[in-house]
Amino acid sequence: MLEVFTTNLSQPGDLSIMGLFLQAHFVVKAVIVGLLISSVWCWAIILEKLFVFRRTRRETDRFEQQFWSGQSLDELYNMIREQQSNAMASLFIAAMREWKRSVEGNPRPMAGVQMRVEKVMDVSIAREMDRLERRLLFLATVGSTAPFIGLFGTVWGIMTSFQAIAVSKNTNLSVVAPGIAEALFATALGLLAAIPAVIFYNKFANESARIGQRLEGFSDEFSAILSRQIDVRS
Amino acid sequence: MRTSVIISSLLHVGILFWAFAGFTATREFKANPVQSIPVEILSPGEFTKLKAGDKKEKAEKTEVKKPEPPVKKVNKEKPKKKKAVKKAVNAPAKQEKKEPVVVPKKKKAVEKPKPKPKPKPKVAEKKIKKKVKPKPRAKKATNKNNFDADRIAALLNKIPDAGGNDAQKAPIAPKRQVSRGDPRGRDKTISVSEIDAFRTQISQCWNPPIGGLGADRIVVKVRISLNKDGTLNRPPKVVNSMSSTSFLPAADSATRAIWQCQPYTMFTPERYNVWRDMVLSFDPREMYGG
Incomplete structure (x- = not known):
């Protein structure tokens, strides 16, 4: 007992971050590494989504400007067909392709063109939304589970410190502190990963919902234009 | 996606590196060692008790040797100074009373021998003066000793070495817990x-x-x-014990404090044999200001 006591005293414990990590139990190490990796992945997703959403917003604005500028839809279609990078543009292209296929050759549009175009546009919207929202669920998962994972590491670390108490039969701070420090380190990492994940998940979910609304609105307006066209032709 | 993964991992590596560099360890809050303020400020006109005691001893020694003929008792009772001083003071006083009476009676006719007795009382007077001076000092010193003992004993009680109980120091601070001694009996003190x-x-x-x-x-x-460089020579050892459940934590805290505070560089290495081995007493009441 005396030896345990003196070693504890003479080496008050390396409380640097690396020291904490190296002293930690295997389970706590695994928790810490896992949380670090998930944090890296979270931030990768966050950065990527930031770029994607900003680009989508900008290109959607530009496309809407072009669409409502009075240009003929055929010209617009020919102009945009090559680029096809934008959500709304790809929606427009899919609808125009379906329309052209239905209208080409016969002066009177085939029956059910309206419905088909709407279906195509729905599918296109779903695809675009899926592309925008991909990997967002990971953010949600990390945001909700990382604190628990960190807590798991904490509980484990506190178990370690209780074992230290049992071994040294001593409730000194120097006996308890290392275990608690490594434990709190795990929780800190969990929160560190979870907080930005939650914040950005909410932000991106909100933004993708807005983009989805815009796409829906565009598809409604476009189908209104088509139905007017059909009525004019028939 | 790849670029953002790379950016993200770079970001994390950067933050981790910063953390390693920045929080390498808990920063030590090292205050500059507080230079203990001279006692004069607290109790004006008084020197540190130990030095006062030493100086007084030396002074008394020299005095005691010179007046051998009139005051023989003093030499015999060297170790017990207070008494010696008192007696020394009393003795010359008696002499003074006697001499002027005796001298004129015996040598009335002869005027020449007059100068002989005269110097004697003068010497005696000088002796008195000399010895009167140390007296209050000695009292003050003992007072100081008691006062300081209360102050210091609280946190740090030094019990002298095996050879520390030499006769010279014992009377200076008989009850003092902070008494420290040199096995050789010189005035090497902390x-x-x-x-x-x-x-x-x-x-x-x-x-x-x-x-x-x-x-x-x-x-x-x-x-x-302690080692000569002020580090601990071996683990500190708790020498007393109490039945209280709080004793073990208290003892641990004391040993921890000793461990953490080393090295103790405030001692002069010349007096290594004085501070090599010490018994410290940790009293929380002083810490709480009680």
Whole structure:
């Protein structure tokens, strides 16, 4: 007992971050590494989504400007067909392709063109939304589970410190502190990963919902234009 | 996606590196060692008690040797100075009374021998003066000793070495817990400023356990032995024991304080044999200001 006591005293414990990590139990190490990796992945997703959403917003604005500028839809279609990078543009292209296929050759549009175009546009919207929202669920998962994972590491670390108490039969701070420090380190990492994940998940979910609304609105307006066209032709 | 993964991992590596570099360890809050303020400020006109005691001893020795013929008792009772001083003071006083009476009676006719007796009383007077002076000093010194003992004993009680109980020092501070001695009996002592510095250093590291039942009444005595560079020679040893449950934590806190505060560089290496082996007493009441 005396030896345990003196070693504890003479080496008050390396409380640097690396020291904490190296002293930690295997389970706590695994928790810490896992949380670090998930944090890296979270931030990768966050950065990527930031770029994607900003680009989508900008290109959607530009496309809407072009669409409502009075240009003929055929010209617009020919102009945009090559680029096809934008959500709304790809929606427009899919609808125009379906329309052209239905209208080409016969002066009177085939029956059910309206419905088909709407279906195509729905599918296109779903695809675009899926592309925008991909990997967002990971953010949600990390945001909700990382604190628990960190807590798991904490509980484990506190178990370690209780074992230290049992071994040294001593409730000194120097006996308890290392275990608690490594434990709190795990929780800190969990929160560190979870907080930005939650914040950005909410932000991106909100933004993708807005983009989805815009796409829906565009598809409604476009189908209104088509139905007017059909009525004019028939 | 790849670029953002790369950016993200770079970001994390950067933050981790910053953390490693920035939080390599808990920063030590090292205050500059508090230079103990000379006692003069607290109790004006008084020197540190130890030095006062030493000086007085030397002064008395020299005095005692010179007046051998009139005051023979003093020499015999050298070790017990207070008494010696008192007697020395009394003796010449008696002599003074007697001499002027005796001399004129015996040598009335002869005027020449007159000068002979005259110097005697003068010498006696000088002796009286000399001896009267140390008297109040000695009193003050003892008073100081008691006062300082209260102050210092609280945190740091030094019990002298095996050879520390030489006759010279015993009367100076008979009850003092901070008495320190040199096995050879010279006036090699630890100055109060050194003790104060030692005390402040340890009290900075000492974190007495708070809140235990009767925790403030637990006094831990720890024996430490130091190397010449002020580091611990071997683990400190708790020399007393109490039945209280709070004693073990208190003892641990004391030993921890000693461990953490080393090295103790405030002692002069010339007096290594004085501070090599010490018994410290940790009393939380002083820490709480009680």
